[in-house]
Amino acid sequence: MATNPDAEIDHEGPVTPYRQLAEILRARIERGDWAEGRPIPSxxxxxxxYGLARSTVRRAIAVLVDEGVVWTVQGRGTYVGQPDDDQAEQ
Incomplete structure (x- = not known):
């Protein structure tokens, strides 16, 4: 599903909000809003x-982590791409 990186969440639409957010974030990464190895917003x-519950945001990020689009560092944030070997050990 190709999503506009500037799209808003459609709370009444057929796609769940966490999936919509995951697609928006992916589109923003592909557009170059955040460079490889740099953090996305907290x-x-x-x-x-986006006016969503924290659990919804976490679920969207988890989708992107599972797909290898982003990775997280506890207490630091979520970063674009895959971690280096040094970063993966932290």
Missing amino acids: ENRLVQE
């Missing part, structure tokens, strides 16, 4: 920006 920022 969960709190995404909650505010």
Whole structure:
């Protein structure tokens, strides 16, 4: 599903909000909003920006982690791409 990186969440649509957010974030990464190895906005920022529950944002990020689009570092944030060997050990 090709999503507009500037799309808004459609709470009444057939696609669940977490899937919509995952697609929006993926589209923003592909557009180059965040470079490889750089952080995406925090969960709190995404909650505010998209008007979603924190659990919904976490679920969207988990989808992207499972797909290898982003990776997380506990207490630091979520980063674009895959971690280096040094970063994976942290």
